[in-house]
Amino acid sequence: GRTPLLDAAYGNTAGFLASLSRPANASRIFYGVMFDAGSTGTRIHVYTFIQQGAGLPVLDNEMFHSVKPGLSAYADSPGTAAHTVRTLLKVAKKTVPRLEWKRTPVILRATAGFRLLAPDKAQALLRQVAGVFEESPFLLPDDGVSVMNGTNEGVLAWITINFLTGHLYANAKNTVGILDLGGGSTQITFLPKLRKTIEGSPGADFVAQFEVFNSSHELYSHSYLGNGLMAARLATLGALGAEGLEWRLFSSSCLPSKFSEEWTFGGLTYHLRGASDGNGGYKPCYQEVLTVVQGVVHQPLELRDATAFYAFSYYFDRAVDAGLIDGAHGGALEVRDFKKSAKEACSEMAKGGGGVVSSKPFLCLDLTYITCLLKEGFGFKEGTVLQLSKTVNHVEASWALGAMLDHFYNLKIH
Numbered sequence: 001g002r003t004p005l006l007d008a009a010y011g012n013t014a015g016f017l018a019s020l021s022r023p024a025n026a027s028r029i030f031y032g033v034m035f036d037a038g039s040t041g042t043r044i045h046v047y048t049f050i051q052q053g054a055g056l057p058v059l060d061n062e063m064f065h066s067v068k069p070g071l072s073a074y075a076d077s078p079g080t081a082a083h084t085v086r087t088l089l090k091v092a093k094k095t096v097p098r099l100e101w102k103r104t105p106v107i108l109r110a111t112a113g114f115r116l117l118a119p120d121k122a123q124a125l126l127r128q129v130a131g132v133f134e135e136s137p138f139l140l141p142d143d144g145v146s147v148m149n150g151t152n153e154g155v156l157a158w159i160t161i162n163f164l165t166g167h168l169y170a171n172a173k174n175t176v177g178i179l180d181l182g183g184g185s186t187q188i189t190f191l192p193k194l195r196k197t198i199e200g201s202p203g204a205d206f207v208a209q210f211e212v213f214n215s216s217h218e219l220y221s222h223s224y225l226g227n228g229l230m231a232a233r234l235a236t237l238g239a240l241g242a243e244g245l246e247w248r249l250f251s252s253s254c255l256p257s258k259f260s261e262e263w264t265f266g267g268l269t270y271h272l273r274g275a276s277d278g279n280g281g282y283k284p285c286y287q288e289v290l291t292v293v294q295g296v297v298h299q300p301l302e303l304r305d306a307t308a309f310y311a312f313s314y315y316f317d318r319a320v321d322a323g324l325i326d327g328a329h330g331g332a333l334e335v336r337d338f339k340k341s342a343k344e345a346c347s348e349m350a351k352g353g354g355g356v357v358s359s360k361p362f363l364c365l366d367l368t369y370i371t372c373l374l375k376e377g378f379g380f381k382e383g384t385v386l387q388l389s390k391t392v393n394h395v396e397a398s399w400a401l402g403a404m405l406d407h408f409y410n411l412k413i414h
């Protein structure tokens with residue numbers, strides 16, 4: 001919600017007069033617009049910040065709006081992408097006072113959907129977006145429209161969550177790790193407790209540094225392209241990278257036996273089917289999803305006794321679908337809760353039941369994949385507690401706020 005401070009600055013004459021008599025170092029309000037061009041949707045975040053003294057600002061308000069599908073679905077009609085962005089920009093015009101437009105930056109970062117596109121198609125889409133921003137009344141910074149790399153995506157989400165939970169102070173020792181499950185990619189980021197977590201990591205793209213308050217932090221962070229939930233569905237079915245096939249027909253023991261449907265991701269349509277009667281269920285499904293995780297996902301040893309992880313995006317959505325948490329509030333659950341609901345969803349599916357699986361045919365597959373990713377992939381114990389959140393203090397749990405802070409405060413992520 002809007003604070004009295006914001007109303008005082010813009011809403012009424014008394015506030016305006018008060019602001020005239022404010023000392024020079026009084027708090028300053030500024031705005032920023034961040035677009036998240038995700039693989040499954042496009043979202044706009046309009047932030048209102050208050051700068052009080054030195055250091056990071058206070059976030060006063062976030063306006064958020066999202067549309068489906070993602071821009072990568074328009075790879076062959078970039079004009080439609082421009083239209084999507086132009087429509088969302090109206091939210092920014094309503095939220096940011098007119099006098100502030102020309103100094104308010106508007107930025108778009110694309111994620112896994114764009115990383116999976118042919119480079120020339122991705123470039124054509126980005127040019128369309130940049131054209132819309134240029135003709136808008138907002139400020140388009142250099143490099144304002146680009147594809148973000150996966151490591152930054154994880155680091156920026158970590159910065160968002162730790163900023164919103166109040167862990168981003170100077171010399172903060174207690175921080176929280178993040179698990180982000182997108183459509184195309186999945187990210188894990190945490191501040192290691194053990195030196196050997198960094199030393200034993202598979203490579204440079206598992207380690208990231210950033211600076212805030214003149215102090216440097218070193219994080220374990222990695223993005224697995226192709227391990228987002230939608231990409232993992234395709235990979236489980238053996239269909240990821242099958243674009244050249246004339247018949248895109250795939251079957252899985254993770255889908256209901258009577259299931260036979262067209263399914264679209266990233267602008268491509270696939271025909272998906274369940275396994276023949278009697279062959280579906282948690283066990284055969286787990287073996288299928290294992291092929292997408294095993295030998296792919298690295299296990300940092302210290303996660304075996306990990307605490308304090310926030311999980312959002314599709315982790316949150318599927319926990320809601322499974323009835324594990326309430327969609328309005330989120331909540332804490334254990335890794336074993338995902339396993340238990342995966343087993344339930346898969347056995348209901350195998351029985352041909354008319355319960356939740358009949359309206360959500362992918363529930364067995366999705367929950368089994370999430371269970372496998374957490375346990376066999378990252379190596380979390382079944383008793384590890386995850387904090388499932390869509391928002392933290394009414395702000396979207398996503399990399400977008402971190403990216404906005406990085407724009408204004410140059411966090412020197414590398």
Ligand SMILES: Nc1ccn([C@@H]2O[C@H](COP(=O)(O)OP(=O)(O)O)[C@@H](O)[C@H]2O)c(=O)n1
Binds near residue numbers: 112390397
């Ligand atoms: N602000 C946001 C952004 C994403 N999400 C969730 O994240 C999911 C996938 O994110 P995405 O489409 O950006 O996937 P990637 O392109 O990052 O792989 C969405 O379907 C939402 O469930 C959200 O809840 N709130």
